[in-house]
Amino acid sequence: MTLQNARSGLTRRQLLARSVAAGAALVVGPGFIAGNDAAWALETTALKPETMATLVQMARDIYPHDHVPTEFYVVAVKGYDTPEAAPGIEAGIAALDAAAQGKGFSSYVGAGWERDRVDLLRAMEDSAFFQKIRGGLVTGLYNQKAVWPLFGYEGESFSQGGYIERGFDDINWL
Amino acid sequence: MVAKFDQTDSSVVVIIGTGAGGGVLANELAQKGVKVVALEAGGRYLPEDYVNDEWESFGQLAWLDPRTTSGDWRVARDFSGLPAWIVKAVGGTTTHWAGASLRFQDHEWKALTTYGRVDGASLLDWPIDGAEMAPWYDRAESKLGVTRTGDRPGLPGNNNYKVLEKGALALGYKEVHTGRMAINALEYDNRMACQQTGFCFQGCKWGAKWSAAYTEIPAGEATGNLEVRERCHAARIEHDDSGKVTAVVYFDAEGKEQRQAARIVCVAGNSIESPRLLLNSASPMFPDGLANSSGQVGRNYMRHVTGSVYAVFDKPVRMWRGTTMAGIIQDEARNDPARGFVGGYELETLSLGLPFMAAFLDPGGWGREFTTALDSYQNMAGMWIVGEDMPQETNRVSLNSEVKDQFGLPAPNVNFSDHPNDIAMRNHAYKQGMAIYNAVGATRTLPTPPYPSTHNLGTNRMSENPREGVVNRWGQTHDIPNLFISDGSQFTTGAAENPTLTIVALAIRQADHIAREMSANTL
Ligand SMILES: Cc1cc2nc3c(=O)[nH]c(=O)nc-3n(C[C@H](O)[C@H](O)[C@H](O)COP(=O)(O)OP(=O)(O)OC[C@H]3O[C@@H](n4cnc5c(N)ncnc54)[C@H](O)[C@@H]3O)c2cc1C
Ligand code: SF4
Numbered sequence: 192m193t194l195q196n197a198r199s200g201l202t203r204r205q206l207l208a209r210s211v212a213a214g215a216a217l218v219v220g221p222g223f224i225a226g227n228d229a230a231w232a233l234e235t236t237a238l239k240p241e242t243m244a245t246l247v248q249m250a251r252d253i254y255p256h257d258h259v260p261t262e263f264y265v266v267a268v269k270g271y272d273t274p275e276a277a278p279g280i281e282a283g284i285a286a287l288d289a290a291a292q293g294k295g296f297s298s299y300v301g302a303g304w305e306r307d308r309v310d311l312l313r314a315m316e317d318s319a320f321f322q323k324i325r326g327g328l329v330t331g332l333y334n335q336k337a338v339w340p341l342f343g344y345e346g347e348s349f350s351q352g353g354y355i356e357r358g359f360d361d362i363n364w365l
Numbered sequence: 366m367v368a369k370f371d372q373t374d375s376s377v378v379v380i381i382g383t384g385a386g387g388g389v390l391a392n393e394l395a396q397k398g399v400k401v402v403a404l405e406a407g408g409r410y411l412p413e414d415y416v417n418d419e420w421e422s423f424g425q426l427a428w429l430d431p432r433t434t435s436g437d438w439r440v441a442r443d444f445s446g447l448p449a450w451i452v453k454a455v456g457g458t459t460t461h462w463a464g465a466s467l468r469f470q471d472h473e474w475k476a477l478t479t480y481g482r483v484d485g486a487s488l489l490d491w492p493i494d495g496a497e498m499a500p501w502y503d504r505a506e507s508k509l510g511v512t513r514t515g516d517r518p519g520l521p522g523n524n525n526y527k528v529l530e531k532g533a534l535a536l537g538y539k540e541v542h543t544g545r546m547a548i549n550a551l552e553y554d555n556r557m558a559c560q561q562t563g564f565c566f567q568g569c570k571w572g573a574k575w576s577a578a579y580t581e582i583p584a585g586e587a588t589g590n591l592e593v594r595e596r597c598h599a600a601r602i603e604h605d606d607s608g609k610v611t612a613v614v615y616f617d618a619e620g621k622e623q624r625q626a627a628r629i630v631c632v633a634g635n636s637i638e639s640p641r642l643l644l645n646s647a648s649p650m651f652p653d654g655l656a657n658s659s660g661q662v663g664r665n666y667m668r669h670v671t672g673s674v675y676a677v678f679d680k681p682v683r684m685w686r687g688t689t690m691a692g693i694i695q696d697e698a699r700n701d702p703a704r705g706f707v708g709g710y711e712l713e714t715l716s717l718g719l720p721f722m723a724a725f726l727d728p729g730g731w732g733r734e735f736t737t738a739l740d741s742y743q744n745m746a747g748m749w750i751v752g753e754d755m756p757q758e759t760n761r762v763s764l765n766s767e768v769k770d771q772f773g774l775p776a777p778n779v780n781f782s783d784h785p786n787d788i789a790m791r792n793h794a795y796k797q798g799m800a801i802y803n804a805v806g807a808t809r810t811l812p813t814p815p816y817p818s819t820h821n822l823g824t825n826r827m828s829e830n831p832r833e834g835v836v837n838r839w840g841q842t843h844d845i846p847n848l849f850i851s852d853g854s855q856f857t858t859g860a861a862e863n864p865t866l867t868i869v870a871l872a873i874r875q876a877d878h879i880a881r882e883m884s885a886n887t888l
Contacts, residue, residue, distance in 0.1 A: 224469035253731045256740060309732060325731055333723035333739075334420050342741030344719040346683065349570045353560030354523075359687030362524040364680045365531050365805065 233265050237277035242284045244272065246324070248300050249287065252277045254332055256341075263338050263365050267331035268324070283320030287311065324349045368592040370402050375626035377402045378879070379613050381599040381642065384457015385868045386852030388577030389508070391593070392585035400593045401506030402625055404615050406598040406634075407453035409572035410460065411579055415568030421719045422567035426460055428453040430770045436760070436782040439814050443728035448779035449479030449668075451635050455595050456578025458569045458635065458819075459865070463548040463690035464575065465713055466511040468502050471495035472700060473708075473753070476858040479700060486784055487665055488558040491857040492829040492838040494874060498870060505870040509547035509575040510554055519543045520550045520559060523687025525714045528678075528746040532801035533694045533712075540695035544713065547575040547866075548688060555632025561687040563716070592802065597623070600653055600774055601646040602630055602848070610655070610848045616772050618683035625740070628888060629879065630713070633852040633872075636666065636821035640762045640854060641777040643825070656842035661835050663762040665826050666781060667859040668818040670752035670790045673715055674798030675726065676807035677741040684716040684746050692748075697797065698861045706789040709861045713797060717747070725816050738811055746802060750794040751820070753861045755784035761825050772859035774838060779818075820864050825854040839878045840871060847888060851875055 224240045224247075225232035235243045250264040271280045274341045290311050299311060313363040315321050330337065337345050349353060370377050378394055380387045383405040391403045405428075416422045428451045434441035440448060447866055452458040472479045474495055477488040505516040520543045522530065533541045542807045548565070559573040572579055585591035596618035603612045603624075606654045610630045617623050632639045640663035644654040692714030699709050717725060727735055738745075760782065764775040783791075795812040802810055818865050828834025831843035840855050842848045853868050860867075882888035 253734055256736050258740070282725050325729075327642075329724050330420060330720070334720045339719055342719050342739065343681070343683070346718070347681075348562050348564070348686075349417045353562035353571070354686040355559075355561040358683070359523045359561035359563075360521060360527065362527050362682060365527055 212223060224238060230296045233269060235272050238272045238280060241293070242281055243268075245284045245287065245299050246280065248308070249274070249284075249312070249324060250328055252305060252312060254328055255305065259338060259341055263332060263335055267328050270327075270331070279320070279323075283318075283324070287315065290314065367586045368400070368589050370400060370592050372623065372625050374400075375611070376400060376628050377626070378629045378631060379404065379627040380631045380634035380851065381613065381674040382406075382635065382638070382852065383455050383582060383593060384452070384456060384577060384633060384852065385459050385462075385865045386637060387616055387631065388456055388459065388581040388871045389869050389872040390851045390876050391591055392581035393873055394880060395585035395590035397876065398590060401585070402624070402627075403591065403593045404597045404599050404613065405455050405593060405595045407455060407595065409455040409578070409595050410568065410804050412537060412568065412570045412572050415460070415570050416648055417564045417567060417570065419624045419718045420568065426452045426454050426568065431768050431776040433765050433768055433778045435453055435775060435778060437779045438781045438783065439728070440817050442780070445818050447817045448781075449635075450816065450823050451637070451819075451821065454578065455582055455593060456576050459576040460578050461566050461819075462576075462865060464567050465495065465690050465693070466509055466545050466635040466656055466866040467864055468505065468709070469495065469498070469860040469867060470698065473858065473860035474498075476708070476753075480702075483707060483755060483784075483786060485757060486786070487758045488756060489826070489833055489857050491827060493827075498874075501870040501874045502866065505866050506574050507547050508873070509866065510511055510556075510870065511545050511547050511550055511866070512550050513542065513545045514669075517553070518550050520546055520548060520688055520691040522692060523561060523684075524682050525684035525687070525746050526681055526692035528805055529692050529694070529712075529714050529801065530746055532803075535804035536797070536801055538696045542693060543691045544693045546688070548691065549573045559688055563685045563687055563689065564673055565689040576712075599634070599642055600772060600773060602632075602642065603646075604648065604650065604655070604845070606650075608650060608845060610845055620772070629847045629849065629883075631849040631851045631875075631879075631886065632825075633850075635852055636824045636854040637762050637777050637779060639850060639852055640757030640824040641764065644764050645774055645830075648783045651844075656844045656848055658844050659832050659835060661826060661833065663824050664758045664760070665756035665823040666760045666762055666779065666821070667754050667756055667823040667856065668781065668815075669820045669822075669859055670750065670754045670787045671796070671815040671820075672750045672791050672795060673747055673813040674750070674795060675738075675745050675747040675803065675811040675813055676771075676799070677738065677809040677811070678744045678746065678806060679808055682742045682746045683743055684714075686717055689716055690714055690749070694801075697794070704793055706793065707768040708753030708786070708790065710750055710790055710794050711861050712794065712801075713732055713749045713751060715747045715749035726811065726813055728814070735793055738809065741809070747829075748798055748801070750798065751789065751861065751863055752790045752794060753859050756823055756826070756858060757782075757784055770782045820853070820859070822853045822856040822859050825850040825851040827855045827857045840875045849875065849879065
């Protein structure tokens with residue numbers, strides 16, 4: 192399970208060519224998915240790439256932050272790409288796709304508007320599968336040190352001597 | 366110099382737990398020449414070990430043994446296995462605590478008399494009062510180096526405080542300041558001044574905040590009278606045919622059962638573990654658990670009326686910078702039933718880092734209502750509500766016979782439901798908190814539900830009448846003269862104030878009493 196920079200492997204055009212009807216993540220080959228901006232790519236080992244792509248979209252729909260690139264969502268869910276976790280995830284995503292088809296969409300990611308996808312998620316909000324994914328994201332997404340600067344959070348401060356001389360009281364608009 | 370006592374030495378005082386209560390008691394007794402063995406379930410972590418990272422620190426320090434929950438509090442739904450946020454380490458929860466150190470108001474020692482009977486509440490007066498406690502509070506404040514007491518100055522206000530202060534003053538509040546904090550504004554007691562790091566909850570890496578881990582414990586050890594046995598989990602307390610306690614059975618770091626003889630046993634495992642230990646020590650002579658002839662062990666569990674208010678502004682606040690809780694509004698702490706509830710509450714600054722904010726802002730919440738709030742994380746200010754909750758007999762810690770811990774001991778279940786007075790108080794506090802931030806131009810306010818309990822009180826309460834509580838005015842159990850309770854579980858009622866200063870003052874006073882009785886040979 193490696194997160195790679197897709198730019199080294201596939202060209203942006205090649206990726207875009209395969210991005211039909213995909214959401215935040217698209218399947219670009221057997222066992223291989225990438226962001227539709229080609230900024231990241233992930234090889235899957237246990238999960239079907241389509242499943243991983245749907246899972247990434249689901250993660251973004253649960254905790255949508257438009258300024259957070261998809262690669263952080265990928266990192267948050269890639270831990271499910273193991274032989275132990277895969278069957279449960281495949282089943283959960285299959286149920287999600289089935290629910291989407293029941294509403295006339297081709298699949299979960301085939302629902303173009305977030306509102307429609309969120310409706311599908313609301314309907315399964317109490318399921319163990321949804322709660323497992325949501326619960327895992329709370330730490331999986333927000334506890335990534337690399338995501339903190341995107342929210343302005345500065346993290347560890349001891350090594351820099353705290354904020355005593357770095358603006359603990361610098362508010363200037365009150 | 367560190368003492369090492371024989372397990373068969375029955376002249377020692379055994380203290381269970383080394384937090385605010387147990388750690389202070391251990392040092393105070395050791396200073397008086399009393400031999401002490403302190404059993405501590407957790408390991409030893411010092412400032413160099415603490416980490417400026419919320420989840421990593423939580424994993425390092427928090428008590429994570431199995432616990433269960435019931436009752437209608439939201440914690441039982443959102444954090445069913447984590448009723449309380451408590452530390453398992455030498456120094457106990459004083460590693461995590463924020464340092465807010467307030468005395469009870471005089472009337473709060475007499476809750477039943479002051480508030481009168483309240484339906485559904487098991488209110489009681491403490492058998493002690495403010496005048497009796499005043500000198501002990503003086504000693505506790507100088508031990509902890511509490512700011513704005515003695516001749517100690519206050520801490521400087523950080524960004525989060527400045528927002529709170531401006532809003533509070535706009536609403537006409539008068540008692541607004543940077544708190545009475547066990548955090549050094551100036552160097553004190555060989556510990557440096559606060560560097561405004563902002564990780565008070567994760568253990569202060571500068572040692573600017575008082576914690577028993579690096580004050581009381583080493584000071585006690587230096588006397589040669591205190592042996593701290595870390596990673597030793599007390600399992601049960603034994604007694605003889607006369608009903609006096611004689612020994613503590615514990616599991617050592619290797620999980621092996623050990624026994625330490627004792628002249629006196631003092632229980633200070635915090636308000637969930639302390640009653641659990643008494644209940645797990647049931648014997649043919651005491652079938653309902655030790656010191657439980659009243660049936661009150663584990664009952665009257667209190668956790669303060671809590672909740673937070675976060676607010677989003679159109680410009681940055683960066684509330685995480687600087688001291689987490691150095692800011693307070695005290696005007697609502699009075700008892701004024703005209704507000705629709707008895708008792709009062711304090712409002713204190715509070716900040717969580719992004720990882721904890723995501724977990725605690727609206728547990729279980731998702732979607733854009735949730736994420737747009739986090740998108741404005743830098744522009745948030747925050748405050749915490751801490752108010753007096755009503756003791757209720759049915760709010761209790763009991764043994765869950767179906768769930769066992771790693772030693773095979775029944776896990777504690779914490780059952781809690783809010784009293785209507787608690788709900789009325791919280792709603793009032795939410796309204797005031799939101800008004801404070803609106804007065805400074807908040808674009809959005811977020812009345813946030815209570816977190817897992819950080820204040821755990823009342824489960825071995827102090828009472829004049831042995832039928833109404835577990836311990837007397839000294840924390841000595843009504844039933845067993847050489848068994849004491851030395852932590853927050855002694856609290857008869859919770860008052861509006863953060864509890865630790867009172868726990869410390871009671872521990873200093875208890876040490877004085879125990880040493881006196883020991884030398885008079887009445888114990
Ligand atoms: C994040 C946070 C912030 C806080 N901020 C404040 C604040 O600003 N002001 C304030 O007044 N209070 C605050 N508190 C609360 C304060 O920390 C507690 O009130 C106080 O530490 C309780 O003291 P205690 O002696 O009852 O228990 P603790 O300090 O929790 O100590 C109990 C000790 O007993 C040990 N133990 C338990 N069972 C056993 C056993 N069977 N065998 C051996 N050892 C055992 C535990 O490992 C622990 O070390 C805060 C708490 C938290 C979590
Ligand atoms: S803000 Fe002050 S008290 Fe808190 S951790 Fe930093 S130095 Fe310690």
